[in-house]
Amino acid sequence: MIDVAAVTRVFVARMAGLSVFGPDGESIGRVRDVVAGLSARRQPPRVLGLVVELPTRRRIFVPMLRVTRIEAGAVTLTTGSVNLRHFHKRPNELLVLGQLLDARVVAEDASAVLIDAALEQTRTRDWRLAKLAVRERTGRLGRRGPTKVLDWDQVTGLDFAQVTSKPQGVQQLLAMFDTMRAVDVASTLHELPNKRRYEVAEALDDDRLADVVEELPEDDQKDLLGYLDDQRAADVLEAMNPDDAADLLTELSEVDKNRLLEMMKPEESAPVKRLLAYSSDTAGGLMTPEPVVVTPDATIAEALAMARNPDLPIAVASAVFVCRPPTATPTGPYLGCVHLQRMLREPPSTLVAGALDTDLATLPPDAPLAELTRYFAAYNLVCGPVLDDQEHLIGAVTVDDLLDHLLPGGWRTSGLPDQEQNQPTTREAR
Structure with missing residues (x-):
């Protein structure tokens, strides 16, 4: 002590x-x-x-x-x-x-x-x-x-x-960031001078930088992406979740957006382009195009193994969607979903087809924020399926993505309201 x-x-x-x-x-x-x-x-x-x-x-x-x-x-x-x-x-x-x-x-x-x-x-x-x-x-x-x-x-x-x-150099900062969550690293970067922020960005690998960029305020995201050379910026966008990458690209000019999309690998840019076709305040604009999807002949053990993927956001891993092949979005016909808690109560060898929730309402891609809010409140969910007109699964909306759009701008860096009374004139007075 x-x-x-x-x-x-x-x-x-x-x-x-x-x-x-x-x-x-x-x-x-x-x-x-x-x-x-x-x-x-x-x-x-x-x-x-x-x-x-x-x-x-x-x-x-x-x-x-x-x-x-x-x-x-x-x-x-x-x-x-x-x-x-x-x-x-x-x-x-x-x-x-x-x-x-x-x-x-x-x-x-x-x-x-x-x-x-x-x-x-x-x-x-x-x-x-x-x-x-x-x-x-x-x-x-x-x-x-x-x-x-x-x-x-x-x-x-x-x-x-x-x-x-x-x-x-940035070795001491990187050592400190290595034990921090991406959201905490983003909060620290937000407070750093631009020069120092750029030095850290250059030193982080693409995957780690992508995780951090996803947690930054929009202005910081655009500033950092603009600082990176085009190829590095495209690589970071590829490493981001497609819905987060689409949100960021929406904030750029049409010229910059199209240039970066062209530089991304086709298999990485395709889901981002699909998301960009929807308004950002609808289910289609908010959804992730990479939910957990299995076929009806998969076992509970196989579904749980997919949900255990440490790279999956917690909300996305809360439900496994069951569809006819193909399992990549847009999938074959949607059959239903299996919630994580239900899977934990079933024998591992049971087929997911035997544990389906077929009564859960689905969301159309044009569902507005108000409808999404009522949906999550009514069904007590953290992840909901989005289907097209042909009943194909095209993605899933998570409650954290919804909250990102419901909260006021700048919420990532703001907390309590500023205290305006009795403003001190020196650091010591504070």
Whole structure:
């Protein structure tokens, strides 16, 4: 346990993701970054506070004066109010995780990479970035140089212009992102400066970047896709769920949309093009064209094996649809569905044809949002089948896709309403 009443040292990278609790033990959120104030003098920057992400994914600023204890798995705050306004970095501030780590520096006359920074409390109870952990760059492929912890003034080549304009590595950020859900990575990227966001995007592989892009707000999606070269953008679109890729392409100009569709592989662009034929606020526009589909002679064990696919969204895996061949959408004649709970109650060798729900109402592709809302509320479902005029399954709508369109724009990055009263004029006042 680290009691901040005494002079202490805490490394920033170890604070990422720590739970934040109030004085009565109530959960507040998680640490996402540390804010430091820049100074023209060669003295360690003062640590102003923490960026804390609330359960609503809103990010707020918590002054260091509010922090009373930092333990291995948690940060505890003092009594007193915390401003719930959305955090915005000010011009003379630095995000330690988002901007400082992985910067190239000079340490003891050798080229190095900054891999961590330590917060230390002074006698005046201020916190400063007094120590920097650096790793020497050996120039040998696959080999790492020695790691050293140095005083701030022993490291040169690091200034505000560098961390906001020159390219940096992203290894520390990638290591942190590796243990985070895609939605949390997207939330972090949204708060990073554009330069840093682009560096991370370049370093992520196509599949991981696609997962993250699906969780970003629309403006960030378009910005990131526009930054990537056309072939990389097409590759990322291929790796995205077809319904998410269609939603993103809808936001682009006709010229850009058609160019990227042409660059995608035909087998990847075909389901996206089918979705683009429908209005985005209908069942056809919201549906995924890749639900779980089996033929009536499949066994419960085979259907469960398909539902266990870890790449399937949870809502999509909640039901298996039974159709005559072909099983790719648009399928053969639709026969019914088998819900996941029903499959768990049946012997594995039972045929899915013997466990069909044939009474469940289906959705037409032109069903509007109001009809979809009533459908999910009436049947208590998280996934519903969409059929064409010939009773062929063409996709499935999930409740999470419906919620994406029912919630107000910008919901991914907004949470509680801004608190307009008693606006502070300084970070300390907050």
